[in-house]
């Protein structure tokens with residue numbers, strides 16, 4: 001594993017230790033991620049995927065080690081975070097508009113500037129939602145879309161997503177996934193995304209990080225560099241099939257250990 | 258909170274069209290009660306002096322209201338109840354929210370709150386009379402005290418059980434501790450706080466009525482009920498009881514309505 005992060009590294013995790021109730025989860029974990037990429041994290045249930053992105057995004061303290069983004073502590077970075085359970089992450093007492101504006105208001109951005117930024121966002125991504133409604137009046141996919149807009153509005157240096165599709169039905173997943181791809185192509189904001197479904201993990205990613213069972217290691221980084229936009233045809237391309245196959249093979253081997 | 262399913266059922270029924278008469282279902286219980294009451298009253302099983310018919314009682318209610326003294330008693334009781342409630346809410350909500358925000362603080366007073374919450378407030382009346390005398394103030398203070406415990410407990414509980422994920426979300430968006438408190442914790446606790454306020458005003462009314470009965474006073478529905486009983490003016494006693502029930506029911510309805518308007522996201 002790497003000792004010093006390479007120069008173009010953007011998120012660097014060095015010598016990370018984390019345990020729960022005396023049980024080690026991460027022991028001397030190292031990771032260095034290149035910028036401008038969409039990176040998927042895949043691994044068995046309970047291996048610590050959420051814990052990892054929560055530590056990287058600064059939401060969860062760790063026992064030992066160092067995590068930096070562009071060489072500075074993550075606390076000083078602007079981040080966006082999209083949670084798995086949109087229902088429990090949006091604020092139901094605020095309208096969709098006020099939810100999206102919240103990260104700006106927290107920073108003291110003026111109402112006019114908020115309005116301008118949200119308008120730009122909505123127009124850029126062609127969002128057709130009545131933002132004066134409350135989140136609970138929207139469908140699941142629309143709520144997750146509001147969560148994504150809320151995470152984007154503050155112009156984040158990196159976007160974290162923890163299983164953003166797992167609470168959505170199949171049809172909605174396709175819709176939100178395509179919007180996410182559109183957002184990535186347009187903004188180029190680097191994304192670190194935990195995905196619970198291997199095909200989803202490969203489909204959008206520049207590389208897939210495969211994690212082992214506890215104590216968690218990085219088993220392999222699998223690149224997937226088919227050009228974007230990726231479409232339903234991607235799913236039947238030889239490259240996609242080959243990479244998915246390879247990931248599945250490694251996953252099987254790991255589970256068999 | 259508890260009414261949401263019932264309202265949902267009612268709505269879906271009235272939409273079905275075939276059962277528009279279902280709206281009147283709640284009246285059936287009432288009619289049955291009045292029917293039974295009437296039967297028992299005229300059957301001769303019970304001394305008519307002890308149980309007038311429903312019509313006589315309603316007549317006494319109307320007469321009492323028209324003559325004015327019942328209105329004065331009603332107004333006094335309402336005033337005391339609201340005064341006690343306001344006192345309890347003004348102190349209780351901020352106190353509860355503050356206690357709930359610090360787990361250590363809450364743990365250290367949890368036993369006290371639970372203990373006094375489990376002590377019937379009526380048992381404390383003599384003690385309060387010792388400290389505050391038999392004036393108007395003591396009745397309000399006792400009622401406020403019992404309401405206060407319920408309000409503090411519920412507000413604290415609401416904050417303690419705030420959704421962790423929303424706190425994390427606010428944190429990820431860069432909110433500081435104070436912003437998390439006022440933008441998230443406070444709102445997260447509101448549905449539970451309202452349960453506390455609603456139970457608080459109910460208990461305040463109960464205690465005001467009891468206090469009016471047992472602590473000397475000139476006016477109030479509790480005083481009126483006990484006086485009517487003493488001189489065997491049973492018609493007026495039943496009429497006053499009915500009025501007290503109506504008051505309690507209306508207070509509950511008022512709070513439910515405000516709650517539904519204000520906490521529009523509750524149960525969603």
Ligand SMILES: Nc1ncnc2c1ncn2[C@@H]1O[C@H](COP(=O)(O)OP(=O)(O)O)[C@@H](O)[C@H]1O
Nearest residue numbers: 020021025043044045046047048049050051052
């Ligand atoms: N707060 C906690 N206390 C104790 N154990 C925890 C806590 N959070 C997570 N864990 C444990 O750490 C492991 C990794 O959890 P998590 O990161 O949520 O897994 P994943 O997201 O990969 O499914 C699990 O075994 C889980 O039980």
Ligand SMILES: [Mg+2]
Nearest residue numbers: 049050051162
């Ligand atoms: Mg997880």
